[in-house]
Amino acid sequence: MPNKIDVSISASSKATAGIADRPAAMMEEIMRIILAVIMSVCLTGASLAANVSCSATAKDKKLAGAALKSFMTKCEKDATAKCDADAKAKNLHGAAQTSFTKKCVKDASGV
Numbered sequence: 001m002p003n004k005i006d007v008s009i010s011a012s013s014k015a016t017a018g019i020a021d022r023p024a025a026m027m028e029e030i031m032r033i034i035l036a037v038i039m040s041v042c043l044t045g046a047s048l049a050a051n052v053s054c055s056a057t058a059k060d061k062k063l064a065g066a067a068l069k070s071f072m073t074k075c076e077k078d079a080t081a082k083c084d085a086d087a088k089a090k091n092l093h094g095a096a097q098t099s100f101t102k103k104c105v106k107d108a109s110g111v
Contacts, residue, residue, distance in 0.1 A: 053110025054079065072109070079108035 054075035063071050083104035087097045 053108060055110035076105060076109050079105045083108065 054072055057075070058068055058071055061071070080101070083101045086104060087100045090100070092100050
């Protein structure tokens, strides 16, 4: 008879050990999901902030005259560089690249 008691105790301890591991695994999975959600929210906010046009930024800064011209020139130059890189990343060539870059710069500059 003692063997049966020992077997049931060892079986019980094995079952308890398996249950003890499950909450840790579940907690780890929940943390991964929470981290993914936080990262996506941060990246979405950053991309929305990056989509503000040059002219809107210039209005917010209340630029005029030479300062406005200088700011717009630099902003359009930066937008062109970014749009060229985006076109290259999308593997565009020829007319498709030119069209994409023109539209991208126009959208970025707000003109």
